[in-house]
Amino acid sequence: MKLVYFAWVRERVGRTDEEVELPEGVGTVAELVRWLKGRGEEYEYAFENEGIVRAAIDHVHVKLEASLAGAREIAFFPPMTGG
Amino acid sequence: MKLVYFAWVRERVGRTDEEVELPEGVGTVAELVRWLKGRGEEYEYAFENEGIVRAAIDHVHVKLEASLAGAREIAFFPPMTGG
Amino acid sequence: MARTIRIQSEPFSAAAETAALTEGRGDVGAVVAFTGLCRDEGGRLKALELEHYPGMAEAEIGRIAEQAENRWPLLGLTVIHRFGRISPGEEIVLVLAASAHRQAAFEAASFLIDYLKTRAPFWKREHLEDGTVGAWVEAREADDRAMERWS
């Protein structure tokens, strides 16, 4: 599964994207975030305020409860500021 | 005093403008309309529905009760349809 | 505040007018442009003929512009209204409102065209495809209601 990061989430994580193998028990976006935070302080920092970071699965906005089943690309990013 | 007419008011009156000497007792736009209607059937026709025709004094919209004192140019026209 | 009001028979360039409003300045964050065009009414219409009251048209649009300027924090405002014969697909009126933020620009442009429709001394007559001169366009009640929501 591919993870992609944007804006200050990307800067904090320190990479634009990565491939990960999800361990057993990680079935939702919220569980993915929790698992990522256990991988190192860069993730801890990026997701320190879980209410702020937004997620998308395969280019569609999703909530933290969303299931990862069938997902190819999960994106994490701050609230959008375009326009 | 100059009177000017636009759109179908102009067509019904049969002229674009005219100079008139107001008789005694014509002090408001409503009184002017009543006096004009006595001048011929073209005016009778133009002002047959007094609630429709709009008026302006010296380029400013006015109501029928408006005084003619000091006015140089009185305009009569249908509801506006620009834009 | 940059204010441009023009009544003309010639076509206008919305792009040139927008550039004139924004060029060389860094405070404009939003420009809303409304363009009103002549429709062909399902092929029935050959042209619109627009009559206006010279002098009052400029004065009345000036008063409407002043109201908009008092009501919203505008940085620029342009109104151009054409008169004469206008064919389907051609532009009739342009309203531009520039501001730091989008809400003021949207509201001011919307207010300006609503007021123009019911207060600016212009009258439209239809020329039909069959060669006849049609009726004077009747004022729409919807336009009166649109204006009333601003008061």
Added chain:
Amino acid sequence: MARTIRIQSEPFSAAAETAALTEGRGDVGAVVAFTGLCRDEGGRLKALELEHYPGMAEAEIGRIAEQAENRWPLLGLTVIHRFGRISPGEEIVLVLAASAHRQAAFEAASFLIDYLKTRAPFWKREHLEDGTVGAWVEAREADDRAMERWS
């Protein structure tokens, strides 16, 4: 319905996009164009840097456009959003909505930019006149409220 969505680094021409929406047709009576420009924030800002999520940006704007098309009787709709480095006075985003009548065009354009602001995956960072790279622009609560009025 003519729908154009483009994400690009190059500047755009609002005039050319408007012409493309209206040319050769007689049913469009109203075009509302919203242009969002880069402000200099009182001289503090040298440039904005716009990051976006390729693929999702187009997809999300497409979904927003579809909502607008379902909600208003539109005849054409164009959204162009730039990315990369943009200097004060330059254009960032263009939204065009064409309809037979003005109310639909105004509302759709306003809806589109409100949704774009809070849903389209773009992020702005400031580059300051003093040479430093400033903060990522924070989302404005006012933008969330602006979006909520449509639901």
